[in-house]
Amino acid sequence: MKLLLAASECGPFIKTGGLADVIAALPKALKSMGDDVRVILPKYSSIPEEYRERMQHIGETRVRVGWREQYCGVSSLTVDGVTIYFVDNEYYFGREGIYGYMDDGERFAFFNRAVLDILPVIGFQPDVLHCHDWHTAMIPLLLYDVYRHDSYYQAIRTVFTIHNLLYQGVYPIEVLVDLLGVHSQYFTPDGVEYYGNVNFMKAGIIFSDHVTTVSPTYSHEIQTSYYGYGLDGLLSSQGARLSGIVNGIDTKSYNPATDPHLAVKYRSSLAKKIENKTALQEELNLPIAPDVPLVSMVTRLVDSKGLDLVIRTLDELLYYDEIQFIVLGTGDPSYEHWFREAANRYPHKMSAQIRFSESLSRRFYAGSDLFLMPSKFEPCGISQLIAMRYGSVPIVRETGGLNDTVHSYNEYTGEGNGFSFKDFNAHDMMNTIRRATSIYANPQHWRKVSKNALGGDYSWNVSAGQYQEIYRQIKL
Secondary structure (H helix, E strand, C coil), X not given: CEEEEECCCECCCECCCHHHHHHHHHHHHHHHCCCEEEEEEECCCCCCHHHHCCCEEEEEEEEEECCEEEEEEEEEEEECCEEEEEXXXXXXXXXXXXXXXXCHHHHHHHHHHHHHHCHXXXXXXXXXXXXXXXXXXXXXXXXXXXXCCCCCCCCCEEEEEECCCCCCCEECCHHHHHHCCCCHHHCXXXXXXXXXXXXXXXXXXXXXXXXEECCHHHHHHCCCHHHXXXXXXXXXXXXXXXXXXXXXXXXXXXXXXXXXXXXXXXXXXXXXXXXXXXXXXXHCCCCCCCCCCEEXXXXXXXXXXXXXXXXXXXXXXXXXXXXXXXEECCECHHHHHHHHHHHHHCCCCEEEECCXXXXXXXXXXXXXXXXXXXXXXXXXXCHHHHHHXXXXXXXXXXXXXXXXXXXXXXXXXXCCCEEEECCCCHHHHHHHHHHHHHHHCCHHHHHHHHHHHHCCCCCCHHHXXXXXXXXXXXXX
């Protein structure tokens, strides 16, 4: 089957979050199963030169944006057997970063039309065009309204994946009619109208052939008012058109047996993992204490990650409990400041690395005993999967993909790969951390839960097969 995945970011070229990890890994899994799968994304100026200089210019066209026609170049690069196409337009994408510009609606309106316009240029006619998040959500509507009369496009089917419903792409109606060239008849409450504006995410949900999101639990959560962000009614009406498929990780890249960033490579040896722990403690100027539980966070420092729970309890934990705590990430300045100050208060128990470093994040996974993710909501989450791949036992709140992938350890049966709590409550989190550290103090139980975490299959194999089944169903 011929598949084209359209997205706004893809590792290792450009990344702000888990979407880039998915678009980097899922195509490789699908290709290994026999599909002809390719990826298309904007050619941002922020893509490192090491990739840009290897790209090949393969064609160009003109893309209609309102009354204008904009230049659209197409470059390609093949990585791990997967061809990546880059949509080139300096006016829209020759800027620092990816998002956050006043004309994002116009920028991604251009990208949505460009994805369809360049198909004849690149000579690739996909069976399924798989669109990811709001940045590509107008493609199904464009196919339905603008391109359906062209025989080249009539057989193409679409899947739309919601990675995070919080970000929906809401813009004035002019984006729909004047820029995209879509008929105003779709600007209704049953269409893409949303409180007087046009909603990209809504278009993807309504006009795609199938809708997925990134975990079974999240697919149910977004049908409630708390998690639905105004689209819960629409999502509840989708029935069998809506599926939840949990993400995986690239287990070739995230492999402690081959990871060059680690002090000591290992497979399942807890002794070698402890060597990574003491090396990390030394690197972060913490007391080298192999027997003290080391709790880590690698996260964006934003409200949705449950940081308010950490703020309310961390002083008590560090004052009374024999633990060490480390955090790596950037985000809201108020959170950055708080964690820096906490590290100053407890210099022998805490390190706050307010930056992002891919190599250091891997040493955090390999060196920590416990990995904390107390998220308010987490559509899927990838960090907990990476942590378990490296043998860092997760402590999570039971939401979204965290609920689907982390199962609380049972001392009586020996089952479970982590620790969890249900309510978004600071003391519930603190009690769960203390339960985890009590298990850590029991070598027999700790070996068991650590082995359970290390021994899981966190690859894309099962999930890619579920996507394949959806692709086949909508092509019937």
